[in-house]
Amino acid sequence: MIQAALSIDLESYWHAELLRTKIDRSQYDDRVEQATRPLLTLLARHRVRATFFTVGEVIQAHPALIQDIVAAGHELACHTFTHRPLWELNEALFEEEIVHFNHMVAATVPGIHPRGFRAPTFSLNPDTSWALKVLARHGYTYDSSVFPMKTPLYGVPQAPTAPYYPAEDLVTPRSDGPILEWPMTVWRLGPLTLPVCGGFYLRALPMPLILHGLTRAARQGPIVIYLHPWELDPDTPRIALSPRDRFITYHNLGSPMRRRLERLLKTFDFQPMSDIVASLAG
Ligand SMILES: [Zn+2]
Numbered sequence: 436m437i438q439a440a441l442s443i444d445l446e447s448y449w450h451a452e453l454l455r456t457k458i459d460r461s462q463y464d465d466r467v468e469q470a471t472r473p474l475l476t477l478l479a480r481h482r483v484r485a486t487f488f489t490v491g492e493v494i495q496a497h498p499a500l501i502q503d504i505v506a507a508g509h510e511l512a513c514h515t516f517t518h519r520p521l522w523e524l525n526e527a528l529f530e531e532e533i534v535h536f537n538h539m540v541a542a543t544v545p546g547i548h549p550r551g552f553r554a555p556t557f558s559l560n561p562d563t564s565w566a567l568k569v570l571a572r573h574g575y576t577y578d579s580s581v582f583p584m585k586t587p588l589y590g591v592p593q594a595p596t597a598p599y600y601p602a603e604d605l606v607t608p609r610s611d612g613p614i615l616e617w618p619m620t621v622w623r624l625g626p627l628t629l630p631v632c633g634g635f636y637l638r639a640l641p642m643p644l645i646l647h648g649l650t651r652a653a654r655q656g657p658i659v660i661y662l663h664p665w666e667l668d669p670d671t672p673r674i675a676l677s678p679r680d681r682f683i684t685y686h687n688l689g690s691p692m693r694r695r696l697e698r699l700l701k702t703f704d705f706q707p708m709s710d711i712v713a714s715l716a717g
Pocket of ligand 1: 444446450514518554555556
């Protein structure tokens with residue numbers, strides 16, 4: 436049976452990398468509730484429990500939403516406090532982010548201890564792998580930030596494609612470690628690497644190719660899908676961007692993305708990432 440996890444990067448559209456420095460937040464609503472509530476209804480209808488990599492600012496602004504997510508049986512995980520990429524931080528600043536995030540969780544959903552982390556913009560690479568030490572110090576046991584292909588913004592092209600314990604270069608597997616790395620799912624096809632795991636790629640690539648790629652990738656280990664609630668929101672504000680950035684950010688937003696998610700929900704039997712991580716360790 437295919438082991439599959441659905442991960443939701445719970446943030447506002449204004450956290451997105453191509454937008455975050457271009458938008459004046461005081462002029463807009465964050466639309467987190469409007470984008471996320473329908474997603475929770477959809478997941479409940481399909482009886483799917485997901486993993487929510489959540490930005491601390493979202494917990495601060497929407498505590499009732501976070502309480503409802505936890506009450507529905509979803510896993511709460513960390514996506515930093517402010518959604519700045521790791522390459523804009525250093526070890527000390529990153530530690531502040533994690534401490535701030537953990538405090539916000541403790542104040543909002545007492546008794547919940549996040550174990551999983553995802554770096555904003557998949558910004559974990561050999562230059563920022565100090566982040567793993569910080570995560571281990573603060574109770575985290577797995578990370579899902581390595582994107583094992585080169586893209587214009589991010590990627591660790593030589594990294595393994597199935598869960599592994601990484602050395603500092605993120606490429607060499609070790610026999611053990613404090614943090615298990617669960618890389619984003621790609622399909623290696625000869626010299627090609629196809630990102631079949633979600634986000635823009637899920638909106639842009641043909642659905643049969645995605646489904647075939649995911650099934651093939653699952654032969655190597657558990658697969659993980661990711662998406663953002665704002666990708667399902669037909670009313671995500673359209674901010675002026677370059678044609679290329681506009682395409683990446685807005686292509687197939689709303690119902691086309693929702694239909695693709697529903698197809699995935701019918702195809703795979705998703706479990707929270709921490710459940711699968713525990714089964715790998717056990
Ligand atoms: Zn993000």
